[in-house]
Amino acid sequence: MSFSENNKILEVKNLKTYFYTDGGIVKAVDGVSFDLKVGETLGIVGETGSGKSVTALSILKLIQQPIGKIVSGEIIFDGKNLLKMSKAELQNLRGNKISMIFQDPMTSLNPVYTISNQIMESITTHRKLNKKEAKKECLKLLEMVGIPEAKNRLGSYPYEFSGGMKQRVMIAMAIANSPSVLIADEPTTALDVTIQAQILELMNELKKKTKSSIIIITHDLGVVAKYAKRVMVMYAGKPVEFSVVDDIYYKPLHPYTIGLMGSIARLDKKQEERLTPIEGSPPSLIDLPKGCVFRKRCKFAVEECRKKYPQFVEIEENHWVACHRAGEFLDGSLSRI
Amino acid sequence: MDNNNILEVKNLKKYFTLRSGFLFQKFTGSVKAVDGVSFHIKEGETFGLVGESGCGKSTTARVILRLTNPTSGCALYNGADLFKLSRKQMFKVRREIQVIFQDPYASLSPRMTIGDIVGEPLEIHGVGNKGYRRKKVKKLLKVVGLNPEHINRYPHEFSGGQRQRVGVARALALTPKLILCDEPVSALDVSVQAQILNLMSDLQKEFNLTYLFIAHDLSVVKHISNRIGVMYLGKIVEVADSWDLYKKPLHPYTRGLLSAIPIPDPELEKKRKRIILEGDVPSPINPPSGCRFHPRCPNAEEICSKEEPELKNYSKNGNEHLAACFFAGKSF
Numbered sequence: 001m002s003f004s005e006n007n008k009i010l011e012v013k014n015l016k017t018y019f020y021t022d023g024g025i026v027k028a029v030d031g032v033s034f035d036l037k038v039g040e041t042l043g044i045v046g047e048t049g050s051g052k053s054v055t056a057l058s059i060l061k062l063i064q065q066p067i068g069k070i071v072s073g074e075i076i077f078d079g080k081n082l083l084k085m086s087k088a089e090l091q092n093l094r095g096n097k098i099s100m101i102f103q104d105p106m107t108s109l110n111p112v113y114t115i116s117n118q119i120m121e122s123i124t125t126h127r128k129l130n131k132k133e134a135k136k137e138c139l140k141l142l143e144m145v146g147i148p149e150a151k152n153r154l155g156s157y158p159y160e161f162s163g164g165m166k167q168r169v170m171i172a173m174a175i176a177n178s179p180s181v182l183i184a185d186e187p188t189t190a191l192d193v194t195i196q197a198q199i200l201e202l203m204n205e206l207k208k209k210t211k212s213s214i215i216i217i218t219h220d221l222g223v224v225a226k227y228a229k230r231v232m233v234m235y236a237g238k239p240v241e242f243s244v245v246d247d248i249y250y251k252p253l254h255p256y257t258i259g260l261m262g263s264i265a266r267l268d269k270k271q272e273e274r275l276t277p278i279e280g281s282p283p284s285l286i287d288l289p290k291g292c293v294f295r296k297r298c299k300f301a302v303e304e305c306r307k308k309y310p311q312f313v314e315i316e317e318n319h320w321v322a323c324h325r326a327g328e329f330l331d332g333s334l335s336r337i
Numbered sequence: 338m339d340n341n342n343i344l345e346v347k348n349l350k351k352y353f354t355l356r357s358g359f360l361f362q363k364f365t366g367s368v369k370a371v372d373g374v375s376f377h378i379k380e381g382e383t384f385g386l387v388g389e390s391g392c393g394k395s396t397t398a399r400v401i402l403r404l405t406n407p408t409s410g411c412a413l414y415n416g417a418d419l420f421k422l423s424r425k426q427m428f429k430v431r432r433e434i435q436v437i438f439q440d441p442y443a444s445l446s447p448r449m450t451i452g453d454i455v456g457e458p459l460e461i462h463g464v465g466n467k468g469y470r471r472k473k474v475k476k477l478l479k480v481v482g483l484n485p486e487h488i489n490r491y492p493h494e495f496s497g498g499q500r501q502r503v504g505v506a507r508a509l510a511l512t513p514k515l516i517l518c519d520e521p522v523s524a525l526d527v528s529v530q531a532q533i534l535n536l537m538s539d540l541q542k543e544f545n546l547t548y549l550f551i552a553h554d555l556s557v558v559k560h561i562s563n564r565i566g567v568m569y570l571g572k573i574v575e576v577a578d579s580w581d582l583y584k585k586p587l588h589p590y591t592r593g594l595l596s597a598i599p600i601p602d603p604e605l606e607k608k609r610k611r612i613i614l615e616g617d618v619p620s621p622i623n624p625p626s627g628c629r630f631h632p633r634c635p636n637a638e639e640i641c642s643k644e645e646p647e648l649k650n651y652s653k654n655g656n657e658h659l660a661a662c663f664f665a666g667k668s669f
Contacts, residue, residue, distance in 0.1 A: 047526035048497075162617045192389035192553065194614045197597035201613055219527065222556075222599030226606045245603045263531035264601050265560035271579060274538075275560070277531030281496040 009213050010036040010059070010098075010181055015073035017051075017058045020066075024286040028054040028068075030237040033312070036181065041207065041214045043228030043245075045221060045260075049282055051237040052217045053103075056183050059215075060094055077181070096126040099174040103186035105166035109158040115142075115169050116154035122176045141172040145202060164195035168202070175206060182207070183215045188223070200227060221264055225249060230318075233257050236283055236293040239312055243319040253315065253326040255298045258336050276337075292324070300325055300334065342413075343515055343547050344401070345377040349410035351393075351400050355622070369621050370396040372571035373410075375648070378515070383541065383548040385562030385579065387555050387594075389618055392568040394551045398517045401549075402436060403427060414515070432462055435508040439520035441500035445492040451478070451503050452488035458510040477506040482536060498529035505536065509544070517549045522557060534561055555598055559583055567591050570629045571621055573648060576659040587651055587660035589634050590614075628662070636664060 017029040029051040036042050044052045057063055058070055061082065075082040077098065082090070102108040110118060119141060120134045129137065135154070142150035145168040158166055167187065174182060184203065188196035204227060207214055218224060224231055225245060232242040233256065241254040252258045262276035280297040283289060289296055295305040304324045312322040315330060328334035351371040356362040371393040378384040386394045400407045403419060412419045414430060422430060435458075438444035445454055456474045464470065475485035481502040492500055501521065508516050521537070522530040538561060540546060552558050558565055559579045567575045567582070567590065575588040586592045593614040600606055616633050619625055625632050631641040640663055651665050652658035 047528065164617055192618070193555070193597040194389065194593055195617065197611065197613050198615075201611075220599070221527070221601035222606075225601045225603045226599040249601065249603050259528060261601070263528045265531070265534065265554075265557045266602075267556040267559060267583060267595065267598055267600055268602075268605070269560070271560060271562075275531040275535055277535060278528040279532070281498050281529060282526075 007038045008035045009038050009077070011074075011076040012055075012059065013074040013076070015055065015058055015075065016071040017054050017063055017068060018071050019068045021286075026285045027237050027288065028285060029058060031312070032073075032232075032234070032237075032239050034232050034239070034242060036213050036215060038180075039207075039211055039213055040230065041204075041216060041228045043224035043231040044215060044217045044234060045219060045224055045231060046234035047219060047282060049236075049285065050234040052234050053185050054237075055234070056100065056185050056215065056217055059183060060098060060100060061090055092126070095122050095174075095179075096177045097179055098181045098183065099177070099179040101167075101170050101174045101182065101184040101187045104190050105163060105170050106190065108170055109166055111158055114155050114157055115161070119169070119173050119176060122173045126177045137176070138172075141176055142169075144175075144206070145169070145172045146198075147172075163191050164198060167191060167195075167199050171199070171203065171206070175210060175212075178210050179212055181213050181215070183217070185217045186219070187216070189218070189220075196223075203227075221249075221260065233260070236288060237285060238293060238309075238322065239320070240294065240323070241319075241321045242312075243321075247319050251329075252336070253319070253321045253329045254294075254323045255300050255325075256294050258329075259297075292322075341380050342377045343380045343415060344549070345413040346397075346401065347375050347411050347413070349374045349397065349400060349412065350408040351396050351405070352408045366622055369571050369624060371400065371407075372621075372624075374568070374571070374573050376566050376573060376576060378547055378549060380514075380547055381541075381545055382563040383550050383561055385558035385565040386549065386551045386568060387553065387558045387565060388568035389553060389594075391570075391618060391621065393571040393621070394553075394568050395519050397568075398436070398519050398549065398551055402431075402434065402517060432511045433514045435511065435513040435516050437501075437504050437508045437516060437518045437521045440524050441497055441504055442492075442524070444504055445500055447492055450489050450491055451483075451495070454492070454503060455506045455510055458507060462511060464511070473510070474506075477509055478503075480509065480540070481506045482532075496529075497525050498532055501525060501529075501533050502536070505533070505540070509540065512544065513546070515547045515549070517551070519551045520553065521550075523552060523554065530557070537561065555594060567594065570618060570624055572629060572661065573659075574630065574661045576648070576657065577652075578656050578658070581652075581656060581658055587658065587665040588630075588662045589636050590630050593633075593635075638663075 013033050015029055015032045019026040019028055032055055046052045059075055063070060070083060116138050119138045123134045123137050139150055147153055147168055188199050216228060228245055230244050231248045233240050235256050241257045248257060259278035278297050291307055292305040292309055295301040310322045310324045312320055314320050315326050325334060349371055350373055352367040352369050354367045355365045357365045374397055388394045399405050401412050407420055452474050455477055456470050459470045475488060478485045483502050522533050550558060550561055562579050565579050565582050566573045569590050575591045586595055593612050596612040614633050627642040627644050628646050631637040646661045646663050648659045648661040650657055650659050
């Protein structure tokens, strides 16, 4: 496969996905742009309803129609715009070159088929293998994701597996055709921490082995700190900050990112240190405030924030932010506290 | 033990029996959800209980509240055994022990206004007349940071964080002494989580409350608790002051649990060494012999599968630090 300009494998430009409900238009994703480089892990963080999952679904064009619609934007994969592809072309891509791991392993597997059946389906759809070969491949995959006694588990049904095991099966299915992009949508949210650690470690190892790129979507800032190289922070359907991990954690430039960092109860902090939460709650996506979507919860808001939405600009090299006052944070004239 | 314990749980057990067959049901085994749990909570402190799903932490709370009856053991509230109280006596005690539930969506009746929800405990216990109760409810709403004018609104009109505030107001209505909080912030987003955690610690100071704080998220529990008990498969494996637990965990499960939690600090994360616990939590129907953790334990030796370690104090500085591991002394 040839990769277009400076090893970007995926590029999302000004993506807008809206849902047309009885209550009004929900702007779930409203102007998201980012790029994914070969072999990198990119984190997308945000709270419930920030549009991170819809972004992921839009990339694979899995938005439920006609309620939902990708209104505008471009998704460039390997030089081609995904949004202009035919159904057959897309089908050839899904689960093959771009695949996805969903949040809830309990409901993402079909309960009436054996796990080998489900993994083999993913293999035979995209590769010309006979049943015997596919089964062999399936066994190899299950061993790769660490299912003990994989040989005897081929005929098992999902209910016979624990949550962590099911997620391993989901991963096996996702990497079956060695995809170049793996999108993991909250892959460990439904799992216990010790199992979460196992799964994340597994994904990281597989990434190194297969040289694929990963987009990991999560609300857990700890997970992102550990595994991602660059992070995009989303709020109310919009990207608010995008940079390398160290910038986001040590010198955030958007008040929302600053607020998020102050909200986390950290394991390594003494109890006496009080959390500094963001006041209020996220706005309804139907009826977004004029100007900056975050201004009502922002303690740094000024008159300008009410008037117009700040542009998402590259304020320093590779550090994108959408805030009128980001420059002041950057040169130190405005304190983050 | 000191006398300022508001709650003392001793050797608490709760087994759920499994039966099979329709008419002549046969006893086929039992789920040992809570299997010999002992701890005490001092007045005014927050005691955290952590563990993964299925370790019995919520069942412990439910049994203490007598929402389900224990198999054996006792829970002394200010010296009186809760499990031996009559219905009438228990009714009285319930004024002093309240609960905040996990899911602010499911724990508030959608058909009641928030005024009715918060006022219900007052009504049940016959506090004041209608006018007084309404005034009191408004006061409570203000205390938890809600607008008292919203008293006639329904839960669906509020966000998750606001609903949990309603849950907190309901728990506070009868001016309790002890509040059992069962995963009070797990369903909330981080920024809202922090609001509720701050609210809870403010209220604790204001009303001199004692909390039993149950959660699966150790970073949250550590933030709010003075002391923490770590549960694994129906048993407490370690109890210590929260900072001690983080700094020098004695039980290998606690070490694994701490190491599994990523800290939101990229530099620190790069330096941290990880202990990845292998395998899954075994079934509480047929728990492993000896130490229940031994099949997953990186330091297990022969004795661990044969004998069960007792919960012993390993501390030398006076702050109690209990652990149930044969090799806890070595790592101290």
